[in-house]
Amino acid sequence: MIIIFNPTAGQRRRQRLERALAVLRHVGQEFVVMETTHTGHAKALARAGAAEGCGLVVAAGGDGTIAEVAAGLAGHGAVLGVLPLGTANVFAWELGIPVRPDAAARLLTEGEPRLVHPGEALFTDRTTRLFVQMLGAGFDAAVVANLDLGLKHRIGRGAYVWQAMRELGRYQFPPLRVVFEDGEARASSVIVSKGRLYAGRHLLAPAAEIARPGFQVALFHGSGPMAAAAYGAALPLNLLPRMPGLTLRHATRLRIEGEAVAVQADGDPAGRLPVEVRVAEAPLRVMLPRLAGMAQAA
Numbered sequence: 404m405i406i407i408f409n410p411t412a413g414q415r416r417r418q419r420l421e422r423a424l425a426v427l428r429h430v431g432q433e434f435v436v437m438e439t440t441h442t443g444h445a446k447a448l449a450r451a452g453a454a455e456g457c458g459l460v461v462a463a464g465g466d467g468t469i470a471e472v473a474a475g476l477a478g479h480g481a482v483l484g485v486l487p488l489g490t491a492n493v494f495a496w497e498l499g500i501p502v503r504p505d506a507a508a509r510l511l512t513e514g515e516p517r518l519v520h521p522g523e524a525l526f527t528d529r530t531t532r533l534f535v536q537m538l539g540a541g542f543d544a545a546v547v548a549n550l551d552l553g554l555k556h557r558i559g560r561g562a563y564v565w566q567a568m569r570e571l572g573r574y575q576f577p578p579l580r581v582v583f584e585d586g587e588a589r590a591s592s593v594i595v596s597k598g599r600l601y602a603g604r605h606l607l608a609p610a611a612e613i614a615r616p617g618f619q620v621a622l623f624h625g626s627g628p629m630a631a632a633a634y635g636a637a638l639p640l641n642l643l644p645r646m647p648g649l650t651l652r653h654a655t656r657l658r659i660e661g662e663a664v665a666v667q668a669d670g671d672p673a674g675r676l677p678v679e680v681r682v683a684e685a686p687l688r689v690m691l692p693r694l695a696g697m698a699q700a701a
């Protein structure tokens with residue numbers, strides 16, 4: 404087992420990693436920990452580990468690290484394991500992976516691999532980017548692009564709230580055009596979601612099924628600071644899917660266009676519009692809680 408650790412993810416990450424490692428040592432599980440030193444490093448480490456025949460490659464970090472490791476494993480048979488040490492850990496909440504380090508470590512040895520179908524973004528400079536949970540264009544991507552990373556490391560998710568309030572006063576809400584296989588739509592912001600959750604455990608797309616190929620696309624029609632503030636207020640109350648001015652629809656392929664508008668993928672800056680979004684060619688095997696065990700627990 405290789406554990407790829409992002410030392411900059413989340414808060415108190417090193418202590419949380421050590422708690423997970425103690426459990427693995429206790430059960431006699433052999434592992435090697437590799438620390439990332441820069442963006443993109445997790446992908447390279449995962450690819451090398453899988454090429455050398457490692458069967459389980461663990462992302463110890465947030466959703467950005469998970470997405471990088473997933474991209475490195477694409478086309479190999481290795482299973483992705485997750486030790487959620489990030490700020491929001493949406494992927495873990497979505498799939499029932501425990502966020503407590505000791506429980507997450509136990510899952511690595513006791514879980515079962517199941518298939519998940521990531522998304523892939525293709526930009527005009529021909530770069531591609533895998534995403535495991537969501538991709539956003541518009542307001543939320545502006546928040547991510549301008550986030551104070553020092554503040555994020557000090558106070559965690561509160562830094563996103565602070566930045567969102569700052570963006571309310573200056574974001575211009577340029578119109579976006581979204582082209583689907585069967586028509587097109589306009590919106591002020593778009594979130595392409597693999598899963599049901601967003602920004603932690605908050606409900607965004609109730610009909611989404613992360614294990615199936617395809618997306619729920621949230622189109623935010625309301626424009627301007629008042630509309631964005633209303634969406635933001637509805638999110639922690641899990642009322643966002645019912646907000647007027649928000650439509651949700653299924654898609655397996657789409658194109659988002661807008662004048663140099665920022666794009667975020669799994670909570671990290673990813674580039675600028677236009678972007679093509681599609682289902683990644685290779686599904687991913689992820690170590691998840693056993694379904695039988697979940698049924699017994701229910």
Ligand SMILES: Nc1ncnc2c1ncn2[C@@H]1O[C@H](COP(=O)(O)OP(=O)(O)OP(=O)(O)O)[C@@H](O)[C@H]1O
Nearest residue numbers: 412413439440442464465466467468489490491492
């Ligand atoms: N050593 C490093 N120094 C700086 N950046 C790094 C390093 N290792 C990884 N990164 C970058 O940090 C980004 C953010 O990390 P990650 O998503 O794991 O944590 P997070 O943002 O705190 O969590 P979450 O996505 O759950 O909110 C990753 O996408 C990766 O590109």
